[in-house]
Amino acid sequence: MTTASIIDGKAFAETLRARVADAAASFAQQAGRNAGLAVVLVGEDPASQVYVRNKGRQTLACGMESFEHKLPADAPEADLLALVEQLNGDPAVDGILVQLPLPRHMDEAKVIAALNPDKDVDGFHVVNVGRLATGAPGFVPCTPLGCVMLLKDQLGSLSGLDAVVIGRSNIVGKPMAQLLLAESCTVTVAHSRTRDLADVVRRADIVVAAVGRPEMVRGDWLKPGATVIDVGINRVPAAEDGKSRLVGDVDFASASAVAGAITPVPGGVGPMTIAVLLRNTIVAAHRNMGLALDETLL
């Protein structure tokens, strides 16, 4: 039995952030201001607060401005829509991220629809979804784009490979399938109703697990040598000390004995998500100001 190479998303994210920082410095010189990312957080979910703090810190570290807006959990939806409108019109704001999930009394689709698609650095607006589906330039959701970057770094061309995406969310599964199709993979999207999931997964050269079920994908589901991208971030109670630990949607111990390469959790896809957000923001800044940028370097 072989041991898979570990795909170091944390290290790759660092190199991407260094390229973003170069582009941000060049932008600032030409525009006479730093590029800016606005992050909106509604409510006090502790995990969301940690993510938002990390995003803000890394935005500043790349030489961009970070604008954080916090609304109380019981804020009226109209207040959030008014804030989005204000950020759409603010020339210092190049990218806007509204942290999801929103409180239940808010309509996520309505809030996303209110974003200026050209500032929608999450790529969630239907205009960007349509652009991705038709191959037009737009913004691509950060997590799937980060996964494709890791795959191309690992494998070179993905053309002709069999890819199975497990999960069909708007945020990961569906855009992931579109990106793999654009890379000329043969793409299968599996989900909770898929019959004989293990047999479907066993055909794949590339497996992307994005279901939110801790350690669901096991080594004996994999074709030997397959490349495995684990999007899951599940906090589970640790056996002994009452603390918790992070695990993915893949059972790392058994999968890494069969796979050719695999992303760890933590340290795999998660760090890429934030780095791609910064990448999308500096791309938005250049596009919206009509400044040239070689996006292939990012």
Ligand SMILES: Nc1nc(=O)c2c([nH]1)NC[C@@H]1CN(c3ccc(C(=O)N[C@@H](CCC(=O)O)C(=O)O)cc3)C=[N+]21
């Ligand atoms: N509009 C919107 N866009 C998002 O991109 C978005 C969102 N809402 N809501 C919440 C999720 C979650 N998310 C993560 C980003 C980085 C890590 C990350 O860096 N994870 C580290 C571990 C972090 C830890 O230790 O908890 C890792 O996997 O190595 C995780 C999760 C972005 N999200």
